[in-house]
Amino acid sequence: MRSPTFRKMAAPVDLELKKAFSELxxxxxxxxQKVKLADLQIEQLTHVQKHANLTHxxxxxxxxxxxxYEGVGRMFILQSKDDITQQLKVKQKTxxxxxxxxxxxxxxxxxxxKEAEDNIREMLLSRRAQ
Structure with a gap:
């Protein structure tokens, strides 16, 4: 059975850990979410890059x-082969x-x-050592 003083001392630690876990x-x-968004953007850019490469x-x-002819909106503009090739190279590079x-x-x-997880692990280890 725990003494009442132990509960009072453990409560602030628990609140601090709880706050750290919720922040994590x-x-x-x-x-x-940011990684998923980056993956989607990478996938789209890879598609653009492949399309430009195949067209080239x-x-x-x-x-x-x-x-x-280059498609611009709902119209087509007559372009030289060099201009279109240059545009495709720029698309690929971008x-x-x-x-x-x-x-x-x-x-x-x-x-x-990972750093945030490591900080919480260190906090847990330091609390256990006390």
Whole structure:
């Protein structure tokens, strides 16, 4: 049977741990949502990158005098092969850069959650040592 003084001393520790766990839970949920969003964006950018790559591959087989049109809204604009090729290269490069940024963001988010978990573990170990 525990003494009444033990309960009074244990209560602040429990409240502090409870607060730390609830903050960790909020942080983890927020981070999971951000990681899912980053994954979706990476998937979309990968699709854009593949589409631009395939289009570039198809265009490269055509002759230089072939008339090419770029779709803009509901109309098509006559463009040179070089212009379209350049636009596709820019699309691919932009998508690749954004994918790298998103991957770095995911690593950062996962690292921050791990650090928060480690801090709570240290707090638990220090409480047990007392």
């Amino acid at each position: 839970q909020v942080k983890m949920i927020d981070t999971q 591959a198809e265009i490269s087989t055509l002759g230089d005098n072939t008339r090419m 998508a690749e850069e954004k994918i790298k940024e998103l991957e770095q963001k995911k690593v950062y988010l996962e690292r921050s959650v």
